[in-house]
Amino acid sequence: MIYLDNSATTQIAPEVIETMRECMENSWGNPSSTHAVGRAAAKLIKDARKTVADYLKCLPEEIYFTSGGTESDNIAVLGAANIKKGKKIVTTMVEHDAVVKVMTHLENSGFEIVRIAPEADGSIDPHKVIEAVDDKTCLVSVMHVNNETGAIFDIECIANGAKMKNPRVLVHTDAVQSFGHIETNPYKMGVDMMSISSHKIHGPKGVGVLFIKKGINDLKKSVFGGGQEKDIRPGTENTFGIAGFAKAVELIDQNENERIKSLRDKMKTELLALGRVHYNGCENASDYILNLSFEGVRSEVMLNALDSKGICVSSASACAGGKHKSYVLAAMKAKFADNAIRFSFSRYTTENEVDATIAAVKEVIKLFRR
Amino acid sequence: MREILLVKYGEIILKGLNRNKFEDMLIGNIRRAAGDEWIASVKKSQAIIYITPCEGRDIDALATRISKVFGIASITRAGVFEKDMDTILEKGSEYLAPFMANVKTFKVEAKRSDKKFPYNSPEISRLMGGAILSKCHYLKVNVNEPDALVRVEIRDNEAYVFSDSAVIKGQGGMPVRSNGRATLLISGGIDSPVAGYMMAKRGVELEAVHFTSPPYTSELAKEKVVNLAKIIAQYTGGFTMYVVPFTEQQLAIRDNCPEEHLTIIMRRMMMKVTEKIAKRNKSMALITGESLGQVASQTIEALSVTNASTEMNVLRPLIGMDKEEIIQIARRIGTFETSILPYEDCCTVFVPKHPTTRPKIENILKSESKLDMDYWVEKALNDTEWIRIEAE
Numbered sequence: 095m096i097y098l099d100n101s102a103t104t105q106i107a108p109e110v111i112e113t114m115r116e117c118m119e120n121s122w123g124n125p126s127s128t129h130a131v132g133r134a135a136a137k138l139i140k141d142a143r144k145t146v147a148d149y150l151k152c153l154p155e156e157i158y159f160t161s162g163g164t165e166s167d168n169i170a171v172l173g174a175a176n177i178k179k180g181k182k183i184v185t186t187m188v189e190h191d192a193v194v195k196v197m198t199h200l201e202n203s204g205f206e207i208v209r210i211a212p213e214a215d216g217s218i219d220p221h222k223v224i225e226a227v228d229d230k231t232c233l234v235s236v237m238h239v240n241n242e243t244g245a246i247f248d249i250e251c252i253a254n255g256a257k258m259k260n261p262r263v264l265v266h267t268d269a270v271q272s273f274g275h276i277e278t279n280p281y282k283m284g285v286d287m288m289s290i291s292s293h294k295i296h297g298p299k300g301v302g303v304l305f306i307k308k309g310i311n312d313l314k315k316s317v318f319g320g321g322q323e324k325d326i327r328p329g330t331e332n333t334f335g336i337a338g339f340a341k342a343v344e345l346i347d348q349n350e351n352e353r354i355k356s357l358r359d360k361m362k363t364e365l366l367a368l369g370r371v372h373y374n375g376c377e378n379a380s381d382y383i384l385n386l387s388f389e390g391v392r393s394e395v396m397l398n399a400l401d402s403k404g405i406c407v408s409s410a411s412a413c414a415g416g417k418h419k420s421y422v423l424a425a426m427k428a429k430f431a432d433n434a435i436r437f438s439f440s441r442y443t444t445e446n447e448v449d450a451t452i453a454a455v456k457e458v459i460k461l462f463r464r
Numbered sequence: 465m466r467e468i469l470l471v472k473y474g475e476i477i478l479k480g481l482n483r484n485k486f487e488d489m490l491i492g493n494i495r496r497a498a499g500d501e502w503i504a505s506v507k508k509s510q511a512i513i514y515i516t517p518c519e520g521r522d523i524d525a526l527a528t529r530i531s532k533v534f535g536i537a538s539i540t541r542a543g544v545f546e547k548d549m550d551t552i553l554e555k556g557s558e559y560l561a562p563f564m565a566n567v568k569t570f571k572v573e574a575k576r577s578d579k580k581f582p583y584n585s586p587e588i589s590r591l592m593g594g595a596i597l598s599k600c601h602y603l604k605v606n607v608n609e610p611d612a613l614v615r616v617e618i619r620d621n622e623a624y625v626f627s628d629s630a631v632i633k634g635q636g637g638m639p640v641r642s643n644g645r646a647t648l649l650i651s652g653g654i655d656s657p658v659a660g661y662m663m664a665k666r667g668v669e670l671e672a673v674h675f676t677s678p679p680y681t682s683e684l685a686k687e688k689v690v691n692l693a694k695i696i697a698q699y700t701g702g703f704t705m706y707v708v709p710f711t712e713q714q715l716a717i718r719d720n721c722p723e724e725h726l727t728i729i730m731r732r733m734m735m736k737v738t739e740k741i742a743k744r745n746k747s748m749a750l751i752t753g754e755s756l757g758q759v760a761s762q763t764i765e766a767l768s769v770t771n772a773s774t775e776m777n778v779l780r781p782l783i784g785m786d787k788e789e790i791i792q793i794a795r796r797i798g799t800f801e802t803s804i805l806p807y808e809d810c811c812t813v814f815v816p817k818h819p820t821t822r823p824k825i826e827n828i829l830k831s832e833s834k835l836d837m838d839y840w841v842e843k844a845l846n847d848t849e850w851i852r853i854e855a856e
Binding site: 398402 | 678
């Protein structure tokens, strides 16, 4: 099995499994309990919080554990959407559904949502975002790396520019696809809130983090309960998940990036050389995502054919008849959106696997291209 | 208190000397559909089947399971009571109250097969009517046109109390297996599952054939058809589905035959493959979901050309139905939601831009002669796999 769908989810690291197993056996207490069993669980969460904070180069008290990227996005956007401070929110047309749908919800409850369109190569012009910010704007939410094309958006420029135009505006970024792959230092980026997820970096599903910059304490609440995570995300902590996530963070190896980049470059070069293959993306892109359109072979045909050869990839438009086309590629006005395939890599990806995939794609094209 | 189900059957009742055989078939199908862990005992008497559920089983859930068995006209929940008048009145009226929540008027009819019971039928009716009125003050008696007809039956060992406001309608039809075996061509669409349901309703034992075209069709598309078949199996009981990989055949047709004839030649080849599978399994007819004029391949000319590809009888239960009528049945039997899941099916993989709507058999045969039909049919048969489908 060759797994090149790491933007969807990643294989859980064996070290993470071991950490979680140990935690389930020994630290199963409720972190809110004051007795020894509870204290052991609380310590585990405290350590995990520090691990994530150290990696992000922020303070432990700025780390809030959540159930994952979607919940982090929801808490951040719903929290910052404060009609008293301004009814306008600036975002893009290519955000993850977790942001897209919460924006629609806010729009229906009276907010004005400005959605910036991507350029043809999938990039976002930061100045267009900044231009849309005014003194009625309460929030800017732009993702760091796009999950379909891998395009990196210049959050630093966006955050600085937005705050210059309106110092009261809050800036949120969904960094689910960049965390662990490129630098995600919230202070350097200048953001107030950042969403990250564990299962994209070989950690368990069901756990994530929302970074909230110190001093921001007037977020509107969207989850109610027993006060955990300073009441931002109440509910008994997912201790096993949090421990596993922290282990996954420890295992992040930035030195892998060069190798991944060379694999991506190889695949991109060799497949583009086949002719009638189109690159969906921009130059400033994540090393971990490669989106190509194979003219004459519909996405689902390529997907099914590779699947039958034991190669897992994903199509941007996964459904027949174009009923659920990728809104990202549609917003880019990509000409071959129906033929798009996303390959996404991880540190477990080997050169042999990339070679085998290139060979398989060539074969599929030979057999099924029209 | 005990509760039982009274099952009334429909058309079987018209059968003469064979009736016993049909009844036993129906009882067998009911037992299979419900499962041994649901039914404690089954009795039949005077055109009614009496079913006692196993201890602790929800009687409504059992009724729902059984209601999908063909050959049943209706199912009624009935309370079973000791043959003591005070008990029947007190407990019986209490039992009936929830069934009377949505009715305004009622009438009681009593029947006693035990003539030694100390009250006669009119007396029982009158007393029970009074008992019900004392529990449900909002009710009125209406002997001519009651909303609910309450029955009290005094049997040899016990008394049954029930109301026709607690009736669940059955599917009607004939017991599956009472009318031979036929082979359904099933796609992932709306029509073919309904066609299978309708023929099974007339007592046909089904088997199914499904064509796939990987990689043009996905594993999920195949799973969808398996799920549709499982829904049909709730009505028919388990059956076998043959899965025929058909990509090479479709490519061969595409590469060798005129574009406007692609669909019709593909359908003819599918019929030939299905016919062979059917004959191997002693199936007596083919079933398709074709409806006259619905698409280019279902005009009267196209159907004739398709029909000419097989010697077997082709049953087309939807032939005279509108799409809207078919959808209504699909919704009622529960296949619609699955049918509309958006996966490619093999019939829509290679669609000609301008399919011929009035094909002539000579022209189609001429186009067909450009490929080795026998070879491709044989190859399809060799590649065929089968899946056992059971209701979930």
